[in-house]
Amino acid sequence: MMPIKAILFDFDGTLAELNVDFIRMRKAVLDLMSNYCSVPDNIKDCYVLEMIDAGKELVFKNNPGRENDFFKKAHELICHIETAGSKKGRLLAGTREVLQLLREKRVKTGIVTRNCMAAIKQLFPDIDLHCDAVITREFTTQVKPHPIHLLTALDALDTDAHSAAMVGDHPMDITAGREAGTYTIGVLTGYSGFAALRDAGADMIIEKAADIPQVL
Ligand SMILES: [Mg+2]
Known part of the structure; x- marks a missing residue:
């Protein structure tokens, strides 16, 4: 993998238990x-x-x-x-730790979610202390799978798409990453199984986002 300077994470099913009905x-x-x-x-x-x-x-x-x-x-x-x-939701085990570890490695982190800010803040009140950019649907002109959502986050992180990875549990996270030009990593903690993420074209599929430091 090329040197990664920023990682964009989906939220529900990737950093938090999938609890959206x-x-x-x-x-x-x-x-x-x-x-x-x-x-x-x-x-x-x-x-x-x-x-x-x-x-x-x-x-x-x-x-x-x-x-x-x-x-x-x-x-x-x-x-x-x-x-x-x-x-009713909660963060997946290791979420705070992985964000902290990436910060220590000087890898920027961003959240790219179709969810609303109120829901994200309720579940993860100190998210701004752990992530460099949080782009909920209120802060982008178009949401995933449109690549603008990811490009808005990359702009906030001052990072090019080819130096970034998008991590998510849904095929649309992979599609959006591919269209934005990032490396793409599927995780198996939410919506999709291995086959759906592979078929969407994920560059890598790992069990959970907390494993990211081991594969970077
Ligand atoms: Mg998700």
């Missing part, structure tokens, strides 16, 4: 949407943030003037569910 969030958004317009089947398979964006467009077409109301309420709903989830 995606099924409940999708259902809550679909239920809300049905108050504004009829809900087409093809929207039901979207990830929740994309579902809200698509819903806003639909409400605009079918019920113009109500789209911002829908959008705001949908975000309040999912933020509520995420924050409730993080109340």
Whole structure:
């Protein structure tokens, strides 16, 4: 592996136990949407943030003037569910230690998550002391799998993509890393198994993020 100057970490399923109730969030958004317009089947398979964006467009077409109301309420709903989830959640063993060790090795660290800041801070209140940049969805123009999310974090860390690695549990972490131009590392502590991360094109797959110092 080339010298790595910065590591970007996904949060849920990578540094913290996966505690986001995606099924409940999708259902809550679909239920809300049905108050504004009829809900087409093809929207039901979207990830929740994309579902809200698509819903806003639909409400605009079918019920113009109500789209911002829908959008705001949908975000309040999912933020509520995420924050409730993080109340029950906890960091994976070794998270603080690995971040500390990377700092001692002068490797910068960043968090790249689609989750909201309130949920992250609730679970990891001292995150700013351990990471050099925390880019939740509020702080990027487009979220993963769009590479802009990672490039925003790399910009904050003043590091080029080819000197950085993206670490995550979901195929979209790998996809986003590849498109941004980072080295990509899949971990098996969350959403995906080995095959899904390999098929997404991960350069390396390890059991857990806490093992990073051993492979750098
Ligand atoms: Mg994740």
